[in-house]
Amino acid sequence: MSLGERRAKNAERQRSWRARNPERANAIAAAGRQRNRAKIAASWRAYYEKNKAELYKKKRAYLARNREKLRQWKRADYERHRESYIARARKRWREKNEECHAYEAKRYGENKAIILARHRDYRNRNREKLREWRRSYFKSARGRAVRQASDRRCVKRVAAYKKAWAERNRQKIAVNSRIRRKTDMSFAIGVALRTRMAQALRKYQRAQGESVTTSMRKLLGCPVGELVKYLESRFLPGMSWENRKLWHIDHVRPLASFDLTDVEQQQVAFHYTNLQPLWASDNIRKGARPAFSSVEQA
Secondary structure, eight states: OOHHHHHHHHHHHHHHHHHHOHHHHHHHHHHHHHHTHHHHHHHHHHHHHHTHHHHHHHHHHHHHHTHHHHHHHHHHHHHHTHHHHHHHHHHHHHHTHHHHHHHHHHHHHHSHHHHHHHHHHHHHHTHHHHHHHHHHHTTSHHHHHHHHHHHHHSHHHHHHHHHHHHHHTHHHHHHHHHHHHHHOHHHHHHHHHHHHHHHHHHHHHHHSSOOOOHHHHHHHTSOHHHHHHHHHHTOOTTOOGGGGGGEEEEESSOGGGSOTTSHHHHHHHSSGGGEEEEEHHHHHHHTTOSOOOTTOOO
16 A cells, blocks of 8 residues: 555544544644644744735635625624624724824814715705614613713703703603503502602691601601601701702612512602602712712713
């Protein structure tokens, strides 16, 4: 048997063994690559430098032949490793941030009129499409998180916008609230209990006497007078009943985290120990987060 025949026979034997033992063969190959990483890398670099032009030519030819196949593969790979792609993109952006900002600022300054006109034209042509995209995006978990973060950064602007929007849409808000109270019992009960608690506090401030119902007193866990003293003991510097409109009675653990159709959870949610005075701006920043400090910055 010649040397060539022996080599061919050995190669066939190895292929057959790998076919019967794929996991073990892969493990052995991976271990070998790990042991010889530096050697393999050096060998590849040397080969690349020697054959750079030819490799580049072959790559261009392959890309031209398989353009659609590669596009589909990249799309599938992005879906499989979406978070990894996003993390790498953010890292590259941070590394090039100053350079990119300078380039974009220069380009925008030189072409401001053209860019603005192009944006206006696109918005006018795709008004309904953009409206639908925004509606869908801000319903997603990421969209809600982005909006909440923006609201916490721009408290005064957001508060002014919401107030103006509410003034313009009183009837719409009332209709939506009525519909939700009929379909969402937890929401309906929460609204009713918050209203009763606010009414009790207002009556107490006017008459300085007990005016809360027995059921509400049981829910609070104390008479209204004690609730007032409890809140006063937790006033932040500058708070008083005279500037009541500037601060909110906040639920330490948000009502959204309770099932208010459950009487036991109602008692926990509205118990006076779950209440605290919080500046209106801080309460807007807090949103539905349970852990929050009044000195927390957006």
